[in-house]
Amino acid sequence: MWADLRPIGRDARTGGYRRFAWTGADADCRAWFRDQARARGLAFEVDRNGNQWAWLGDPAAGDAVVTGSHLDSVPDGGAFDGPLGVVSAFAALDELARRGATPRRPVAVVNFGDEEGARFGLACAGSRLTAGRLTPERAAELRDADGISLPQAMERAGYDPAAIGPDDERLARVGVFVELHVEQGRFLADTESPVGVASAIWPHGRWRFDFRGEANHAGTTRVEDRRDPMLAYAATVLAARERAAAAGALATFGKLAVEPNGVNAIPSLVRAWLDSRAPDEPTLAEVVEGIERAAREHGIDVDVTRESFTPVVEFAHGPREEIVRLLAERRPYDVPVLPTGAGHDAGILAARVPTAMLFVRNPTGVSHSPAEHAREDDCAAGVEALADVLEGLACR
Ligand code: HGY
Ligand code: MN
Ligand code: MN
Ligand code: MN
Numbered sequence: 001m002w003a004d005l006r007p008i009g010r011d012a013r014t015g016g017y018r019r020f021a022w023t024g025a026d027a028d029c030r031a032w033f034r035d036q037a038r039a040r041g042l043a044f045e046v047d048r049n050g051n052q053w054a055w056l057g058d059p060a061a062g063d064a065v066v067t068g069s070h071l072d073s074v075p076d077g078g079a080f081d082g083p084l085g086v087v088s089a090f091a092a093l094d095e096l097a098r099r100g101a102t103p104r105r106p107v108a109v110v111n112f113g114d115e116e117g118a119r120f121g122l123a124c125a126g127s128r129l130t131a132g133r134l135t136p137e138r139a140a141e142l143r144d145a146d147g148i149s150l151p152q153a154m155e156r157a158g159y160d161p162a163a164i165g166p167d168d169e170r171l172a173r174v175g176v177f178v179e180l181h182v183e184q185g186r187f188l189a190d191t192e193s194p195v196g197v198a199s200a201i202w203p204h205g206r207w208r209f210d211f212r213g214e215a216n217h218a219g220t221t222r223v224e225d226r227r228d229p230m231l232a233y234a235a236t237v238l239a240a241r242e243r244a245a246a247a248g249a250l251a252t253f254g255k256l257a258v259e260p261n262g263v264n265a266i267p268s269l270v271r272a273w274l275d276s277r278a279p280d281e282p283t284l285a286e287v288v289e290g291i292e293r294a295a296r297e298h299g300i301d302v303d304v305t306r307e308s309f310t311p312v313v314e315f316a317h318g319p320r321e322e323i324v325r326l327l328a329e330r331r332p333y334d335v336p337v338l339p340t341g342a343g344h345d346a347g348i349l350a351a352r353v354p355t356a357m358l359f360v361r362n363p364t365g366v367s368h369s370p371a372e373h374a375r376e377d378d379c380a381a382g383v384e385a386l387a388d389v390l391e392g393l394a395c396r
Pocket of ligand 1: 115116123124341342343344
């Protein structure tokens with residue numbers, strides 16, 4: 001399976017992936033998913049929001065066990081973030097067949113579209129639309145660098161933009177959702193465990209900072225006469241790191257727009273996006289407020305807009321304990337339970353259906369980078385674990 005998927009959207013120069021939603025690379029990934037489904041005789045369908053579903057058994061029977069993840073990527077992303085969950089889902093179905101384990105509930109593999117939000121700025125757009133966490137009206141406000149809106153991009157990819165929206169009927173068919181994902185951190189590497197189970201997803205969000213200064217000549221404006229937004233931005237980046245580190249949280253300014261973007265002109269505007277995450281919501285609020293205060297200490301106007309926010313997701317209320325027990329049945333070691341600061345479609349689904357996540361060891365912890373990696377034996381351990389979970393949930 002990997003052989004057909006791996007080359008799609010890969011930059012030979014960096015080894016990273018560029019699979020933005022509703023682009024050619026995304027269409028090729030979607031064709032791959034459809035072919036994998038059909039090759040296994042699974043009923044293939046695409047929902048009103050472009051998410052792909054491959055069914056074993058009759059979806060109308062309800063109480064389905066659904067597993068999967070996403071195939072899109074961040075700019076220059078890694079090979080495993082998302083695809084590992086989809087490939088492992090198909091491989092786990094193959095393993096159930098090899099074991100002769102017959103599901104007594106429908107089982108589905110899902111590919112949620114636009115999980116990274118790399119093109120339109122909002123993560124988990126596909127699962128949010130289906131779960132009613134993103135309205136069609138808000139989706140129409142989301143635009144890419146060329147000013148194309150999310151519905152327009154979907155229309156250009158052959159979807160009906162008037163159809164997008166919540167899909168309660170579909171979610172009512174889902175009894176449980178389990179997402180397998182490469183760990184985006186070092187917990188499993190440090191505990192020497194091939195697989196783990198998620199305890200929670202940290203609360204996290206994205207804030208847009210507009211630093212408004214005064215455009216002027218770089219060669220004639222005295223330092224004391226400047227209202228330089230780049231200076232305020234740079235000081236805020238440093239303050240963000242200090243405040244996050246002091247609070248045991250994370251804060252990253254990872255995207256920047258400068259107007260006018262000239263080498264000999266002091267800019268009038270520096271627009272930057274903050275991604276911040278913390279173990280709990282009060283800490284996250286305190287860190288972001290502190291960063292906002294720091295941004296305003298430089299004598300220029302600063303506007304801050306919260307663009308997205310995902311509250312903490314506690315998997316304790318879902319099938320986590322049952323899954324830990326199912327895994328323990330066939331493993332001589334305790335399977336670790338760990339939190340993650342990374343957002344996932346499972347974090348969106350968890351508000352609507354019983355949800356859990358499995359993690360596969362990432363030897364370096366590096367992710368959202370071409371250096372992201374997972375060893376073959378650990379990927380196999382992930383498939384084994386997912387097959388145990390699917391067998392325990394769907395076949396007994
Ligand atoms: O941003 C995230 O945490 C996820 O990779 N979408
Ligand atoms: Mn990601
Ligand atoms: Mn992911
Ligand atoms: Mn995910």
